[in-house]
Amino acid sequence: xxxxxxxxxxxxxxxxxxxxxxxxxxxxxxxxxxxxxxxxxxxxxxxxxxxxxxxxxxxxxxxxxxxxxxxxxxxxxxxxxxxxxxxxxxxxxxxxxx
Amino acid sequence: xxxxxxxxxxxxxxxxxxxxxxxxxxxxxxxxxxxxxxxxxxxxxxxxxxxxxxxxxxxxxxxxxxxxxxxxxxxxxxxxxxxxxxxxxxxxxxxxxxxxxxxxxxxxxxxxxxx
Numbered sequence: 001x002x003x004x005x006x007x008x009x010x011x012x013x014x015x016x017x018x019x020x021x022x023x024x025x026x027x028x029x030x031x032x033x034x035x036x037x038x039x040x041x042x043x044x045x046x047x048x049x050x051x052x053x054x055x056x057x058x059x060x061x062x063x064x065x066x067x068x069x070x071x072x073x074x075x076x077x078x079x080x081x082x083x084x085x086x087x088x089x090x091x092x093x094x095x096x097x098x
Numbered sequence: 099x100x101x102x103x104x105x106x107x108x109x110x111x112x113x114x115x116x117x118x119x120x121x122x123x124x125x126x127x128x129x130x131x132x133x134x135x136x137x138x139x140x141x142x143x144x145x146x147x148x149x150x151x152x153x154x155x156x157x158x159x160x161x162x163x164x165x166x167x168x169x170x171x172x173x174x175x176x177x178x179x180x181x182x183x184x185x186x187x188x189x190x191x192x193x194x195x196x197x198x199x200x201x202x203x204x205x206x207x208x209x210x211x212x213x
Binding site: 001004005008023025026027029030031033034035037038041045048049050051052053054057058074077078080081082084085087088089092 | 162
């Protein structure tokens with residue numbers, strides 16, 4: 001699923017000549033604080049039994065009860081959102097110019 | 099009210115407040131954000147439907163509006179996922195994009211392309 005999301009959004013970078021990936025510091029500062037909040041929420045909700053992850057369909061490795069993919073989720077989804085946002089910005093400004 | 103339901107509603111509220119009041123990025127007043135979110139939510143229904151429909155992530159019936167039974171539509175679910183997930187996704191992506199814009203403004207125009 002994470003690979004599918006990246007396969008769908010990373011090509012936007014080249015297609016729309018975005019420079020998102022050339023700004024690693026900006027990406028880090030944008031993604032990490034928001035991701036930390038959501039990981040904290042996830043840890044609490046998982047510990048409280050609000051949701052759980054099927055052991056048969058996730059990696060065996062767990063950090064504080066969450067499968068490793070779950071941490072990757074909070075990097076991949078914001079990145080995909082930012083790429084989509086920047087691509088839409090390009091499309092809208094191109095249309096405004098034409 | 100169920101716990102995830104309440105948390106998801108609060109998350110949306112905090113993300114919107116973060117965008118409008120704390121970071122002052124005002125994405126929720128822009129066409130770019132809503133166009134981008136329209137695309138994101140469509141893909142969320144597909145990808146989250148995969149995660150929830152296959153039971154990779156399972157929810158306690160006590161935490162959500164629905165009963166916890168996995169169904170495509172109804173019983174508090176849309177495309178297999180609890181409706182709360184839509185609020186969760188909205189808050190996560192809005193906050194990430196607002197932070198992206200906010201950090202970009204602060205790193206200086208020399209480092210950020212204006213578009």
